Amino acid sequence: MRLDDQQASQNVEDRRGGGGGLGRGSVGIGTLVIALAAGYFFGIDPAVILGLASSPGPSTPAIRPAQKPPASDEMATFVAKVLGSTETTWQMVFSEAGRRYREPKLVLFTGSTPTACGTGKSAMGPFYCPADQKVYIDLAFYRDLRERFHAPGEFAQAYVIAHEVGHHVQNLLGISDKVHAAQQRSGNKAAANELSVRLELQADCFAGVWGHRADSMQKILEPGETEQALTAASAIGDDRLQRQTQGQIVPESFTHGTSEQRVRWFKRGMESGDVRQCDTFNAASL
Numbered sequence: 001m002r003l004d005d006q007q008a009s010q011n012v013e014d015r016r017g018g019g020g021g022l023g024r025g026s027v028g029i030g031t032l033v034i035a036l037a038a039g040y041f042f043g044i045d046p047a048v049i050l051g052l053a054s055s056p057g058p059s060t061p062a063i064r065p066a067q068k069p070p071a072s073d074e075m076a077t078f079v080a081k082v083l084g085s086t087e088t089t090w091q092m093v094f095s096e097a098g099r100r101y102r103e104p105k106l107v108l109f110t111g112s113t114p115t116a117c118g119t120g121k122s123a124m125g126p127f128y129c130p131a132d133q134k135v136y137i138d139l140a141f142y143r144d145l146r147e148r149f150h151a152p153g154e155f156a157q158a159y160v161i162a163h164e165v166g167h168h169v170q171n172l173l174g175i176s177d178k179v180h181a182a183q184q185r186s187g188n189k190a191a192a193n194e195l196s197v198r199l200e201l202q203a204d205c206f207a208g209v210w211g212h213r214a215d216s217m218q219k220i221l222e223p224g225e226t227e228q229a230l231t232a233a234s235a236i237g238d239d240r241l242q243r244q245t246q247g248q249i250v251p252e253s254f255t256h257g258t259s260e261q262r263v264r265w266f267k268r269g270m271e272s273g274d275v276r277q278c279d280t281f282n283a284a285s286l
Contacts, residue, residue, distance in 0.1 A: 013105055107135070167199075208272075
């Protein structure tokens with residue numbers, strides 16, 4: 001990606017090294033597999049997935065004072081520049097609609113960290129917590145993205161951030177609250193899962209809107225880089241993850257959408273740059 005001229009966001013908090021002893025090794029392998037299948041790119045309230053929504057216990061690590069990542073940290077700088085690019089894009093989109101965009105914070109952590117949604121752990125993958133309007137990421141996830149999911153490349157990494165920022169946009173627009181209320185009213189797990197799929201696919205589409213607009217304004221993409229994000233979107237479809245982790249596919253348990261659906265909605269945003277094309281909730285088919 002061409003990010004040399006992109007200003008780095010100032011909304012990055014570096015909590016790395018302050019995990020309080022709850023590293024990756026503290027998560028049992030069974031829990032880890034479930035979290036990998038259900039948690040990667042899920043975006044909203046990860047505490048629910050690992051049963052961490054209860055109030056923090058005595059082992060919960062303390063939050064380190066917010067600090068900026070060192071300028072010499074190339075990956076942190078990359079993340080800050082991608083976040084800065086999303087800020088520019090969504091400020092413009094919101095301004096066009098006569099609204100003001102509130103920028104999210106992005107927290108770098110290792111192992112585990114307290115959030116307003118419960119204790120966040122690396123095994124969950126990157127996530128967004130609506131209660132504190134922060135995106136959380138352990139940068140070791142990018143190694144998993146490359147080696148476990150075979151989705152290398154900078155634009156694949158940027159897609160991860162843009163998807164989580166997409167959940168922040170949904171939160172600001174009140175979409176997330178409406179979906180959660182509808183899920184509670186449904187009283188039906190399959191219906192609730194379908195709403196979750198539509199929420200996730202919309203975040204994929206919003207990520208594509210960012211990609212389109214950022215490239216139109218600043219020519220950030222090298223030839224072939226769009227395929228990197230499409231590969232990442234395909235790699236974390238519910239059908240592929242279920243096949244890898246449990247050997248069979250259970251469509252009614254999908255919460256994020258199939259590989260084909262995730263690719264389709266990301267492409268829809270990427271090709272149009274128009275948030276109006278991201279209405280997954282009124283789409284006749286996904």
